[in-house]
Amino acid sequence: MRMTGNRVLSIAAAAITVVVAPVVVAIPSAAANEKGAGIMAGCTDWTPHMRGVISGTAPVHSSYSGSSRVIATWKYGQIFRVDKRCVNSSGNLWWHSDCCTGVKGYIWNDYTKVTGT
Numbered sequence: 001m002r003m004t005g006n007r008v009l010s011i012a013a014a015a016i017t018v019v020v021a022p023v024v025v026a027i028p029s030a031a032a033n034e035k036g037a038g039i040m041a042g043c044t045d046w047t048p049h050m051r052g053v054i055s056g057t058a059p060v061h062s063s064y065s066g067s068s069r070v071i072a073t074w075k076y077g078q079i080f081r082v083d084k085r086c087v088n089s090s091g092n093l094w095w096h097s098d099c100c101t102g103v104k105g106y107i108w109n110d111y112t113k114v115t116g117t
Contacts, residue, residue, distance in 0.1 A: 064094035
């Protein structure tokens with residue numbers, strides 16, 4: 001039995017589409033798009049892990065909104081533990097720190113990165 005190149009490509013493309021499409025939908029993005037922001041807004045418990053500040057200074061807020069009160073300012077390299085993932089009504093991703101710094105508060109994702117320590 002002989003298959004043409006077009007059939008093999010069609011089957012491969014169909015398999016990739018079937019496998020990739022659910023993954024793209026299932027993985028939450030760092031920021032919700034404008035249409036989905038209202039649906040995704042809120043906080044969820046998250047697997048505790050350590051993150052570090054990657055900007056010169058980063059404000060820590062009382063809530064997961066840039067307009068909320070700043071309760072602390074962390075400097076570059078500050079390590080903190082995360083226990084919640086929050087998305088505000090604007091679709092921005094925030095992390096809640098629950099320990100290790102003496103401050104419990106929210107920090108914007110773009111000021112942080114995952115750290116191994």
